[in-house]
Amino acid sequence: MPEREAELCERFAAAAREQGWDVFPEVAGWDLVLVFRGAPRERRHYEPRCDARPGDQLALEAKMRASVDALAQAHQRSRWQGPDFRGVLVPEASRDFRYLAGELRLHTFDLSFCGPWKRKRAPTQDRRLLSVSEAMRWDRDRRLWLPPIPLQGPGGQPSPRRLTRWRIAALRLCVLLRSRGWLTSEDFRREKISIATWRDRWIRADHAGPREGKLVRYLAVPDVALPDAGYEAERDALSAA
Numbered sequence: 030m031p032e033r034e035a036e037l038c039e040r041f042a043a044a045a046r047e048q049g050w051d052v053f054p055e056v057a058g059w060d061l062v063l064v065f066r067g068a069p070r071e072r073r074h075y076e077p078r079c080d081a082r083p084g085d086q087l088a089l090e091a092k093m094r095a096s097v098d099a100l101a102q103a104h105q106r107s108r109w110q111g112p113d114f115r116g117v118l119v120p121e122a123s124r125d126f127r128y129l130a131g132e133l134r135l136h137t138f139d140l141s142f143c144g145p146w147k148r149k150r151a152p153t154q155d156r157r158l159l160s161v162s163e164a165m166r167w168d169r170d171r172r173l174w175l176p177p178i179p180l181q182g183p184g185g186q187p188s189p190r191r192l193t194r195w196r197i198a199a200l201r202l203c204v205l206l207r208s209r210g211w212l213t214s215e216d217f218r219r220e221k222i223s224i225a226t227w228r229d230r231w232i233r234a235d236h237a238g239p240r241e242g243k244l245v246r247y248l249a250v251p252d253v254a255l256p257d258a259g260y261e262a263e264r265d266a267l268s269a270a
Contacts, residue, residue, distance in 0.1 A: 030140075035186050038184040056088075061185075062087070065082065086114070086172050090102050090103040095119040118138045118139070119137070177197065178270055199222065213241050213244040213247065214244055224247075
């Protein structure tokens, strides 16, 4: 049994990836957002049908206890955010908890999906299929924005790092600044990010140096950590992508 939400999320994410889901931790307040790319194996006859289509999103709120709080947080967040399917992830869930979640149009997942399990008549070591029901689908026109790369780490952290649009743009600028040695205002316009928040904090104008046409070059302020501090793994993954 996991002791922390991060461990619970990590075990679930590993099993989900094997079944054709891409995993994005800590997106828009959800602990995990999964995107279906197509299951690599066929459904067993004893497993429920999975109604996910390629590109569908499944957002999950992870909790260490199957409580009313878990349902309330997931349902409240569902009112204004738009993945195709929503649900809760707990170590184990009772039949009553699953019933209440279903009434709120929330799927319930627990560790029986992540590891070996046994049926009364046909013991098996297969992991259960991560299935979602068409009857629980929400508005498909309001899907969540996802970063181009997932956060390099598990969801369910107490003080999570998040890859927002601003952070992704900042990481791209940091990659360019570290590789080329300078930035211009055109780089900021291309990334749709304000240069004002960077000037004199992370970068300084090099008025004495060469220019890029009419544009001034901006150099990194010495001995000051750039916005990629703490996001080095994400910066490297973004650069590789």
